Amino acid sequence: GAVVSQHPSRVICKSGTSVKIECRSLDFQATTMFWYRQFPKQSLMLMATSNEGSKATYEQGVEKDKFLINHASLTLSTLTVTSAHPEDSSFYICSALPFDRETQYFGPGTRLLVL
Amino acid sequence: LAKTTQPISMDSYEGQEVNITCSHNNIATNDYITWYQQFPSQGPRFIIQGYKTKVTNEVASLFIPADRKSSTLSLPRVSLSDTAVYYCLVAPDTGRRALTFGSGTRLQVQP
16 A cells, blocks of 8 residues: 555656646545655755645745646645756655655656756 | 764675664654665655664664664665665654655665
């Protein structure tokens, strides 16, 4: 149990386009999902906290208008990278918190490459 | 949040026991200690979590001394597939808040 999926697993896009990444909790409901970003050889950095039915909370330095987060249901959160640029190329990872547990479960990540 | 300090890297051989120690001198009373494992291009995977003394599961053991200022993740008889980055995290309310990842320990297991 406690499986989190992400789609797509990897995506290549042109500079200036937008990319949507989905994070789904497959066998549990998650009122809270987190989005992290990881650059090569670095650790995970929290981008935002997504709560179902409310606006996401962004970390300092993360542009909310560039990284749009929607948490429309208890099993799905989406991250849209708008007007992507090469510096947005990174590994994006989500985690989901079951409402009845104390442990976060991470998705497999999405590799974004912006050309 | 309590800051954690881990060795940047460790090397081991197959079949050996590996102990990775994490320092968290400023741990708070309501903080839990959690270890995650991350393989390249994958999301972190929960390994073990504890508050005090010793916790053991099918994957690892976690030793926490009485002062809780450090903890040791013990991996018995490692194999090549245990080569990964291991993160020690300290956070209140176990895992219900966003996690702050440190630099982690890169474990390389040699044949």
